Amino acid sequence: MLQKEDPYMARKRNPTTDQDIIYAQRRSDEGYHRFLLERRVFTLPLILPSLPRLPYVELFDVQDCCNKATAIYWADYRQKQACNPTYFTMLIKALNVIYPQWFLVDGHHTDIEYGRFVAKFIRLQDAEIRQQTVAGVLKVHQELCERVITPDPPIETIEYQHWTRYSKFYFNIDIKNRIYYRLRPLFQALVIYVEDIEHRCHELPVKLIRTGFTDSLSAPIDFNDIKSGILSQNEDGTIVTVLLQTAIKFVMALDERERKALPRKIDEEGQEVMRVRRLSIMRERIKTPYNGPELTGPPSSWVDTSKFETVVVPFSHNSEVHARIMRGELPGTHPETY
Numbered sequence: 001m002l003q004k005e006d007p008y009m010a011r012k013r014n015p016t017t018d019q020d021i022i023y024a025q026r027r028s029d030e031g032y033h034r035f036l037l038e039r040r041v042f043t044l045p046l047i048l049p050s051l052p053r054l055p056y057v058e059l060f061d062v063q064d065c066c067n068k069a070t071a072i073y074w075a076d077y078r079q080k081q082a083c084n085p086t087y088f089t090m091l092i093k094a095l096n097v098i099y100p101q102w103f104l105v106d107g108h109h110t111d112i113e114y115g116r117f118v119a120k121f122i123r124l125q126d127a128e129i130r131q132q133t134v135a136g137v138l139k140v141h142q143e144l145c146e147r148v149i150t151p152d153p154p155i156e157t158i159e160y161q162h163w164t165r166y167s168k169f170y171f172n173i174d175i176k177n178r179i180y181y182r183l184r185p186l187f188q189a190l191v192i193y194v195e196d197i198e199h200r201c202h203e204l205p206v207k208l209i210r211t212g213f214t215d216s217l218s219a220p221i222d223f224n225d226i227k228s229g230i231l232s233q234n235e236d237g238t239i240v241t242v243l244l245q246t247a248i249k250f251v252m253a254l255d256e257r258e259r260k261a262l263p264r265k266i267d268e269e270g271q272e273v274m275r276v277r278r279l280s281i282m283r284e285r286i287k288t289p290y291n292g293p294e295l296t297g298p299p300s301s302w303v304d305t306s307k308f309e310t311v312v313v314p315f316s317h318n319s320e321v322h323a324r325i326m327r328g329e330l331p332g333t334h335p336e337t338y
Contacts, residue, residue: 018292050136180270219263
């Protein structure tokens with residue numbers, strides 16, 4: 001899915017009506033959501049060893065595992081990266097494929113609050129270059145989930161005395177809204193493992209792995225729903241190999257199933273907190289403040305897309321570069337490597 005220009009950009013840059021202001025605020029929030037994801041994936045990636053025991057995991061990574069549907073573990077590819085520098089950007093390329101797939105299901109109505117996304121990217125890297133195993137991935141994931149459930153130190157014990165009205169982050173941790181970050185049961189029950197990166201992201205085979213965790217799920221995870229897309233599987237059917245986009249589609253469907261089957265009151269409270277905050281920001285704009293009626297419901301429901309001819313994925317520098325490469329607009333680059 002290539003990045004498209006926003007045909008309604010003028011509404012964002014120079015909003016003149018209340019509806020323009022709502023749209024501008026939403027596009028800004030969506031862009032920031034994507035920026036934070038790219039920062040986690042490329043600039044501040046979570047790198048964990050598969051042996052022996054998990055080291056200390058920073059609290060911002062602990063919180064970033066929350067409100068994700070699954071984890072994507074990437075096998076150690078340093079040796080391949082030394083031979084082919086394009087592997088250095090493998091994770092950001094994958095994000096450029098996954099993000100539009102996730103966003104366009106609901107468009108501007110996508111829930112982007114409190115770090116929500118389909119997956120947490122995690123690189124596996126041991127002291128010595130070695131091939132990780134599925135057993136190692138499962139061990140790492142179990143220990144990581146334990147760290148998220150019982151962080152050290154507990155996030156609520158962190159004190160920051162210099163709050164302003166809009167500040168909430170301290171060392172990349174959302175302390176003020178910490179109660180709205182929760183480890184999802186689906187995250188504990190299902191992971192994606194990228195063992196072989198010798199493919200373009202659109203053709204990348206990955207392993208979908210059931211971890212054995214079943215607590216708090218509304219129903220068992222059944223791979224029969226993607227039977228036609230399964231390339232291979234193990235004997236007991238707990239691991240299947242599919243293309244990356246098939247895996248993401250499957251996880252997204254499960255995530256939606258769980259949200260509908262087991263709605264949480266705390267999520268509704270979090271949306272109300274964000275509604276008040278977003279509305280306050282719009283009313284206090286310096287040039288063109290929002291003077292319309294009180295907006296109800298979550299901010300994801302405020303943009304009326306019924307008159308839109310197209311819905312555009314949030315823009316980023318990386319996504320623009322990716323789109324230009326795929327269109328053959330950048331000399332010296334090769335779309336076939338993407």
